Amino acid sequence: MVTQAQPLATKPLAKREPDPADHTTCAVMSDILNRIGDKWSVMIVGRLGHGTKRFSELKRAVEGISQRMLTLTLRNLERDGLVVRTVYPEIPPRVEYKLTPLGETLLEPINALWDWASVHGEDIARARERYDGP
């Protein structure tokens, strides 16, 4: 309940190797992964990396997503401070979503992953074929 105003900003835990034995960072990672690891968050963040989009644009852009999941995912991203939601009180209603500065910083590691996926995706596919049987 205490809205503690600790000297915030970029005074993190210090850079460190990924170390699952480090329970603090480990917990944070679990948390992050729960967000970006879900089925849609990365797609949406990636799409918003191209600029502001409204709800229906996202729905069309992110192939296969249901209305419900788009709403839920956007709410979570908003809650985590990665996305801002702006409502224009018009008729018909218009709602726009864009990345926050924090959200934009996430774009970088996500791009790294995206690159990895595009480079090694076929390696994985081959590994699976090998594993699943000759």
Add this chain to the structure above:
Amino acid sequence: MVTQAQPLATKPLAKREPDPADHTTCAVMSDILNRIGDKWSVMIVGRLGHGTKRFSELKRAVEGISQRMLTLTLRNLERDGLVVRTVYPEIPPRVEYKLTPLGETLLEPINALWDWASVHGEDIARARERYDGP
């Protein structure tokens, strides 16, 4: 011992921006995220980044994981060619896990994420407090 596969190098699909409209890479991403996005894979890969570990070592190192989930996750990582499993026919049995060359390449984007998490974890925590109510 296990230097069987050369890192297959970089002959990818060409570098590209994250673009959820690109259905090919998009599908690959979904796939990758399904692997590294689950609750345990990243922890395990991170831990194996420090070197070969046996089953019980991993179980102790990755806090909170159940035997079942460790087995399942390791099998998936093995299937995807990210981890090699070596059984030593001794009594009592000994099984060791280590990253493949492909698995090691994954360490890099994972580290990027880990860094991001350690830097911005508190930002997210604060954003949530703000969102959830004062």
Add this chain to the structure above:
DNA sequence: CAGGATCCAAATAGATACTG
């Protein structure tokens, strides 16, 4: 248009108990 509310199916995860 941008959702909220429901209901239901499927995927995931945890807790045992048992085994070579």
Add this chain to the structure above:
DNA sequence: CAGTATCTATTTGGATCCTG
């Protein structure tokens, strides 16, 4: 030690209907 086999609880996602 390193699993497998079950059974159950929780999470998640999709489909559908409704509204300002």
